[in-house]
Amino acid sequence: MAPDLNTLPRSEAPPPTASSPDQKPNILYIMADQLAAPQLKMYNPDSQIKTPNLDRLAASSVQFDSAYCPSPLCAPSRMSMISGLLPMKIGSYDNASQINSEVPTYAHYLRSKGYHTALAGKMHFVGDQLHGYEQRLTSDIYPGDFGWVVNWDEPDTRLEWYHNASSILQAGPCGRSNQLDYDEEVMYRSTQYLWDHVREGPDKRPFALTVSLTHPHDPYTITKKYWNRYEDVDIDLPKVRIAKEKQDTHSKRLLKVCDLWDLEFTDEQIKRAKRAYYGSVSYVDDCIGKLLETLEDAGLMDNTIVIFSGDHGDMLGERGLWYKMSYFESSVRVPMLVHYPKWFTPRRVTQNVSTLDLLPTICDIIGTKPAPFLPMDGVSMMPHLLGKEGGGDTVFAEYTGEGTVRPMMMIRRGDWKYITCPADEPQLFNLERDPLELDNLARFGTGKVEPQTEAEKEARTVFENFEAEAKAKWDFDAITEKVLQSQRSRRLVWDALSKGTFTSWDHNPVDDGRMKYIRSNIPLDDLERRARYPFVDSQGYEISKTLNSTRG
Structure with missing residues (x-):
């Protein structure tokens, strides 16, 4: 069982400047793939998903109730997350885009401040597989090449790697899956990394370990152990059902690009897909518990900052939509x-x-700042972490992946969410009054409906301000040309590289058995440190504190 986090000491004091080894906390960043915030109990008291470890962690954390991804697709969201730059600025247009190796990431900043930066699990890098990480403990689950390039030149053509209905139609329990193979390797490598760290001796560097799980990403399947956790749960059906012909134009494209347009799912099929997703979330929750337990058992919990997030969400049948790729909550x-x-x-x-x-x-946490002479779209959340004024309240997001034909952008500020794309009708929602996003208030700003009430007039003003801001921020025609050029170049290169002998760009982690366990070439002192933790002398006294005196 994971430790009781509520027993840890708390302080209102601001963080010191992490400039000396004993002041540098370790960092464990855990990321789940396709984990929708509105589906979780920590945000939704009516949630049916069982996440005891995450709930305990949240109760003793600074919890962000309105956090968003920079793009509702795996690779662009992650590339923005590691760099602090919006997708269009770094050319992260879809799941087959590479970002330039000269783009600084949080791993570079951590490494420059003396941290050992390691990644276990998915990050969806294309080309360069490190981007500042000193060590990758696993390969990626997805390809690191140009095989998944979107094609706006043929927008009505479904590419073979696009999402389809099979995940919903085949939803249910499994004995094994590719994703379970992957995440179990990620968990083994991650926990082993933590144990190796504490046995390195007093001169070790602080670590910054990113653990990125591929669950609960579809396909919607999980082992019977987690499927059966919901045996007694009557899975809720989606709250919002919208007929296909009444969908907005982007949602219509998503239904077609995911091959869902001609299908109607039964309530039982929807419940099975959601139940498998719930089970996958519970699996992630157990993984979180295991990581926290390892920190506790290894004596690392008190000096390790734990960060948890998702890369994007999953519609799970809401509005008739599945997977991601939209700006709905x-x-x-x-x-x-x-x-x-x-x-x-x-x-x-x-x-x-x-x-x-x-x-x-x-x-900010490690006592440095992003380089002032380089661009930065992200804003430090330190004021929010400390409960002070001055934290941001605006989110921008950009999307040019499958299901689009032109750039699609979002601005979220205060209670308002604004969505714009040259190919679609704009959308404006007030999420405080309309959390299900059923009332598109953009109609009061486009001239379709003349506002009458004060609330409607407010919506018109808000819409007009967002329209002006979007026009000033994004040159949609120029972005479209850049996306098309990138797609065409990558398709040409991929077609060529697919011919003849194929050389993979995927990461192949080094696992040298000659340097593990007990070997004649490993110094005896090193072997002794690894033999047992905590270390015990010949009289049976625990002396691990001497070996682990520098907390890092």
Whole structure:
């Protein structure tokens, strides 16, 4: 069982400048794939998903109640998260885009400050597989090449790697899955990394370990152990059902691109898909519990900042939509929390933030700043962590992946969410009054309906301001040309590289058995440190504190 986090010491004091080894906390960043914040009990008291470990962690953390991803698709969201830059600025247009190796990431900043940076699990890098990480403990689950390039030149053509209905039609329990193979390797490598760290001796560097799980990403299947956890639960059906012909134009494209347009799912099929997703979330929750338990058993919990987030969400049948790729809440809103009671008193933050903000926040935590001469879209969340004024409340997001034909952008500020795309009707929602996003208030700003009430006039003003802001921020025609050029170049290169002998760009981690366990070439002192933790002398006294005196 994971430790009782509520027993850890708390302090209202601001964090010191992490400039000496004993002041540098370790950092464990846990990321779940396709985990929708509105589906979780920590955000939704009516949630049916069982996440005891995450709930305990959230209760002793700074929990962000309105956190968003910078793009509702795996790779662009992650590339923005690690760099603090919006997707269009770094050319992260879809799941087959590479970002330039000269783009600084949070791993570079951590490494420059003396941290050992390691990644276990998925990050969806294309080309360069490190981007500042000193060590990758596993390969990625997805390809690191140009095989998944979107094609706006043929927008009505479904590419073979697009999502389809099979995940819903085949939903249910399994004995094994590719994703379970992967996440179990991620968990083994991660926990082993933590144990190896504490046995390195007193001169070790602080670590910054990113653990990125691929669950609960579809396909919707999980082992019977987790499927059966919901045997007694009558799975809720989606709250919002919208007929296909009444969908907005982007949602219509998503239904077609995911091959869902001609299908009608039964209530039982929907419940099975959601039940498998719930089970997958519970699996992630157990993984979180295992990581926290390892920190506790290894004596690392008191000096490790734990950050948790998702990369994007999943619609799970809401509005008739599945997977992600839209700006509706279940697709674009993610869980996010920061746990370190020594510095940050547990609280809930209601302002809008983004995973884009993690890089400048991590920089603040380790006593540095993003380079002032380089661009930075993220905003430090340190004021929110400390409960002070001055934290941001605005989120921008950009999307040019499958299901689009032109750039699609979002601005979230205060209670308002604004969505714009040259190919679609604009959307404006007030999420305080309309949390299900059923009332598109953009009609009062486009001239379709003349506002009568004060609320309608307010909506018109808000819409007009967002329209002017979007026009000033984004050159949609120029972005479209850049996306098309990138797609065409990558398709040509991929077609060529697919011919003849194929050389993979995927990461192949080094696992040298000659340097593990007990070997004649490993110094005896090193073997002794690894033999047992905590270390015990010949009289049976525990002396691990001497070996682990420098907390890092």
